Amino acid sequence: MFGSKEKSRKKLADQVREALGSPDWLESVTVDESGRAILVLLADPADPAAAEARRIESEGRAELVAGVQAVTSILTAQAGQAAPAVPAKTKINLIPQRTPAQVRPADGAAKKGGSLHASGVPRRVSKGARLSDEAMLQGAPSQASEIPPIPGIARILVVASAKGGVGKSTIAVNLAAAMAKAGMKVGLLDADVYGPSIPTMLGMQDAQPKTAASKKLLPVEAHGLKTLSIGYLSDPDAPMIWRGPIVMSAISQMLNDAEWGTPDDPLDILIIDTPPGTGDAQLALAQRVPVTAALIVTTPQEVALADVRRGAAMFAKTAVPVLGIVETMSWFEDPSGERHYLMGEGGGTAMAIKLGLPLMAEVPMLQAIREGGDAGTPAALGGGEPERIFRALARTVAIGLDALETKPAPQIVFED
CATH class of the missing domain: 3.40.50.300 (P-loop containing nucleotide triphosphate hydrolases)
Structure with a gap:
């Protein structure tokens, strides 16, 4: 019985990976006993706005997979992307674990009043701008039969x-x-x-x-x-x-x-x-x-x-x-x-x-x-x-x- 549950969780994790397109920056996907999908995402710590956008889009796609009850994501960075003083293979947790319902702007953006480029210059949203299709999927309806x-x-x-x-x-x-x-x-x-x-x-x-x-x-x-x-x-x-x-x-x-x-x-x-x-x-x-x-x-x-x-x-x-x-x-x-x-x-x-x-x-x-x-x-x-x-x-x-x-x-x- 326990082996069957483990196989089901592994199959669900594979479905989540496929829903995200199996990108190189998706380091791992696991699903716990409660149906929570845990995503480990590689991101560049020098660009927090891009990291946050990647997290939001990934959670939005994963949440739409049938059987996923909640999603937690962990953003990590490997040596070469961050400061050289960080030892090789060391992972840095950039953003604490959060569920999709707690989505918010990147910490740097919240302090400055807008999202940031790597240079620190404020990047403001202009009239007519829209979210990406992946981000919009977070509001997509569940099928009535579900x-x-x-x-x-x-x-x-x-x-x-x-x-x-x-x-x-x-x-x-x-x-x-x-x-x-x-x-x-x-x-x-x-x-x-x-x-x-x-x-x-x-x-x-x-x-x-x-x-x-x-x-x-x-x-x-x-x-x-x-x-x-x-x-x-x-x-x-x-x-x-x-x-x-x-x-x-x-x-x-x-x-x-x-x-x-x-x-x-x-x-x-x-x-x-x-x-x-x-x-x-x-x-x-x-x-x-x-x-x-x-x-x-x-x-x-x-x-x-x-x-x-x-x-x-x-x-x-x-x-x-x-x-x-x-x-x-x-x-x-x-x-x-x-x-x-x-x-x-x-x-x-x-x-x-x-x-x-x-x-x-x-x-x-x-x-x-x-x-x-x-x-x-x-x-x-x-x-x-x-x-x-x-x-x-x-x-x-x-x-x-x-x-x-x-x-x-x-x-x-x-x-x-």
Whole structure:
């Protein structure tokens, strides 16, 4: 049995070597019992920028090999490349071991504000510059068949925004509540670990998840929803000073180590409220979670719409379908019925047309929506205009998700 495992690790190491093209500067590849690939790379210590670029590209390629769980690289240099005082065959560890999630500029570049030539002259990035194809592979999507479904969850919808403060959490909470009121089995995961607001918006600030007999977390139930948030597990006044790998681990545990449902009685949908931006959390969800689709939230103003383009581009690169755009703060209506477009008019519609996406809803500034979030009772459950808006949004989203699942797969034709 042990010999078989060793052969499997050796075979995986050979696959990693082939993925890198078996270059002369790849001194060795090994794979440990956890599936971590360890790369030893030869580099010139006189050119730290080139060394760092080699490391990033190598890790990006290795991480795409099926079966590799993580990648650690060690940059070394032999005599003749460094100062002559170094004895022959002596290896110098230039960069400490790091995983791909901890990629950062070379130490010299970080201090100078840009990458460096061997001469020490700053080399700045110009507009229009792009990463190499190998570096871009780090964001390449996993094949859908390689991402196993999460037992007990039928569909996963991420509610995202590339800019903070646009009402993303408000949309996520009220959309989930509206779907639950319509009779669906709905879960709500607060993946915004740096600013969890779901506990407050559901009135569950003091709740704590219990542990089931299976040692998994039992989601907190509120307003007909099964919910989890890092806010249930941490001091509400303590800042979450976490780096990327810890964030991804926390999200993964809340997804996979909780009893959201069972194969016989699954959730109809799990809605994930993501943090703003296009960073580690979003990439982890897009690449490691079987996401069904995404919903992008924005305000009408141009400064927010510019970030919508970036968010849509990220989902396109990671092969996550985007259902459409939800515009918040669309207008304010005074007592006489006149609308005032405080944040701009028609921005969401114009962006939806430009990106070829439907505008799923326009949500005006309503006092009831704000009060519901502060009071811990979603406005979608309170009747009136807010309930009508979110009920219509829930119906549109459900139809969009059904269309994704029933749409036939595209036929790919290769022409000579």
